[in-house]
Amino acid sequence: MSRLPEPPVNTPEGEAYEARFDALVSEEYRLLSELAAMLAHTAQGQRIKAELILKLLPEHMAHSVIDEYDSNIKLVLSLARDLVRETAA
Structure with a gap:
């Protein structure tokens, strides 16, 4: 997603992009934390x-x-x- 062009800031598209990006970062953090806890x-x-x-x-x-x-x-x-x-x- 970070390789795609970002939509303009302060637009509905820009806000949706940021929300999706934030959700993906949170999910990656959660998954990596789970993986780190596994032996x-x-x-x-x-x-x-x-x-x-x-x-x-x-x-x-x-x-x-x-x-x-x-x-x-x-x-x-x-x-x-x-x-x-x-x-x-």
């Missing part, structure tokens, strides 16, 4: 979580006020890359 007992489950981290975290950080990845973020991304490589081998 990954298999290599496949760990790989799926790692792939999601590698896909979503850089995009999230692009919209963050933090200019650079701090060492904690770098460590999480490194671990995710290790898990993806490990299960691919």
Whole structure:
């Protein structure tokens, strides 16, 4: 949805767009929170979580006020890359 052109602000279309966007962000947050609470007992489950981290975290950080990845973020991304490589081998 964020790749589509936004309708003009302060119009019914713009308000509907914002409401839909907010609902999607809330749903994503809820689903990711549920996923984070689940234990990954298999290599496949760990790989799926790692792939999601590698896909979503850089995009999230692009919209963050933090200019650079701090060492904690770098460590999480490194671990995710290790898990993806490990299960691919």
